[in-house]
Amino acid sequence: MRQPNPTLEVRGLTKRFGGLVAVKNVGFDIAPGEILGLIGPNGSGKSTVMKLIMGIEKPNAGTIQLNGVNLAGQPTHRVAHAGIGIVFQHSRPLHRQTVLQNILLGLLPDSLFTLRAPKSALKHAEQIAERVGLENVKHRLPATLPFADLRRMELAKAIAKNPKLVLVDEPFAGLTAPEVRDFSALITTFRDEGRAVLLVDHNVKSVAALVDRVLALYLGETIAEGSAAEVMCNETVRRVYLGGGITTHERPQKTFAANETILDIKNLSVHYGKAQALDDVSLHLKAKEFVSIVGLNGAGKTTLFNAISGLVPHKGEILWHEAPLRGTPAAIARNGIVQCPETRELFGDLTVSENLLLSGQHLPKPERAQRANWLLTLFPILKTRAPQQAKTLSGGEQQMLAIARALMMNPKLLILDEPTLGLAPVILGQLSEALKTLRDQTDITILLGEQNVTFALPHADRVYVLEHARIIWEGPPSTFATEMAAAYI
């Protein structure tokens, strides 16, 4: 859908990081007074597109035209002057300055010789504070404000210089329902003023009510474009988000009925400062069960796993073998709860075999060798890589090593956090096979956190869906696609 006189015109945008193509030949328009939603799962390239537009990253190819002027490759401050404003998801306000002074920061001339803020700028800052709903707190320090007001302040800074295009990264992350309504209304006023708006988010659902059009990215490429409803119905999008067409292999629940409840979590809550990362989460795992936690980036999966591993303070109860779980993270790992973190945390300078043997230190020598051998048959590629430094492995091989290293600890419960992050589809097949082997041939209980449902569903016996810090659905993987479609894309 091409508009006659678009504010923003992106063509052939491409960005490579080393061998990884993060954005591949992406093109789109945004008309004045139009809101475009740019969606895609983690690693789809949507944030990179936003950074390329803002000049934070330089594209390898392509053009970014704002009202006909190409800005591709320009430094960020020039892009800002050309008329693009951005609202970051995470920003660090000036803590010794008031809200008003922070907003003023968006209004000053780019000159070394401004020793006094122009009167007009001060007046303008007051007006903007009022417009975004901060008039009552404008003389307070940012640290004393609730989270939503800090987001308002960021919004105020971004629109201060009257940009033609506003980029907003995850506009509603961490906000309550009434706050989401306020922010939607604010963003709608940008549209009414004739600004072009780009909203970047994980799924269509979160921005559906607001956007005029949606562009969906996956692995750096455009997979769908159209109205929110059209994109939600798109075949490729459904496959990416819901794993449409995959076969699930859940074992009936009665298989586990007689097993002990190995992990029982009751009313778990975690706060990071003002933001609530987990809200009253309860779940359980039977011994030998394979449970997947499905949730988009920021839903709270990693926080949940870190709470179980004793890495973050929490409220609520975690029962392990029906007794409260206590002790240091190291003690918890020795007790049989081993986490393979999203970030992998390999020892990059040690070799593959050193990485493995290191986590088997507590095992008697014969058992250690036996276990290492078993792991090398589970992941044959690691055998050929044994003398290499871990940091020289490809992403997929590193992930296999991370899982193997966790298994070396002889876990009763293996927690896998986003093992597919940034990996190519062919590797996913191999990892998936390995998980199937673990499920069918060992007694290990598995808890898998994933946003990639094509990977999370096939071997799972049961699935929980985590959204905005809460569990919103629990059930067998075979009913996931039909029951969760509307809520998940």
Add this chain to the structure above:
Amino acid sequence: MTRNTLIAVIIVVIALAAAPWAGIGDYIIGVLTMICFTAVFAMSWDLLFGYAGEVNFGPSFLIGLGAYGAGMADALYALPIPACIAIGTLAAVIGGVILAVPALRLRGPYFGLVTLVAVLLLQQAIVVFAGTTGGEIGLTVPDFISGSATVNFYWAFGLMLLAGTVLLTIASSPFGLILQASGQDPIEAQSLGYNIVKYKIAAFILSAFFSGLTGAFLVFYLGTASVGAMVDIAVGIQVIIAAVLGGRRTILGSVLGAAFLTGAGELLRPAGELSGFIVAALALAVIILIPNGLLGLLQSRRAA
């Protein structure tokens, strides 16, 4: 600046201005003079660390350029003192720009490492060209500011007032606001339309200007330019500790930090070799226990 802070500053300024007439000896006046010099060095450093967010491990590189620039102009060419001081200051500013422009392109700890190496380089250059620089023994200059401790003190005190006023004005101006934003969240500062490199280089020039100027004055106060007093890494560390001790991102705190370091050093002089150790241990305790510094502590007390 809050009203209370302003009142406190005025009281301290008046007290210091009156100090030489309060019947204290030349020795105490000398200590106060050194406090003023150290305070300017620390303030200049705070502009970079506290506001621009750049850790300069080489404040003594800038001080040393100022000191040796002025000292050599006097000892070798017998120029009048004001000309010598101007040359020293200029040397520090030029040296600072040559250092900052490439170094600010580096990310993270590398800027700090470059500044550290610059100090070693200057130190080695002084030793290698001992014929003109006086080498490790130091360079004795024929001229003095004055033979009177009181006059010397007023020069140092005036310098501190000047540097404090200028740096504080700039720090609380829109320039300072943008500089702080560049230090805390460089990507966001650029997204708001500010060319942050420009602001950081300007901050470095200001810092170099006051460090060099004061280094040059120090030569004509001590009568000598020496590696041990002006260039050594240990001198730079003292400056950094004074600034952090006093309170990061305050400018004013540097005066408290300098007074504490220099004052404690003098008070503990009877302890001999041990005094340096005790001062360092005290400084460490303050930095660990009150990371906001002495000024931060005073302000939070008042707020509570």
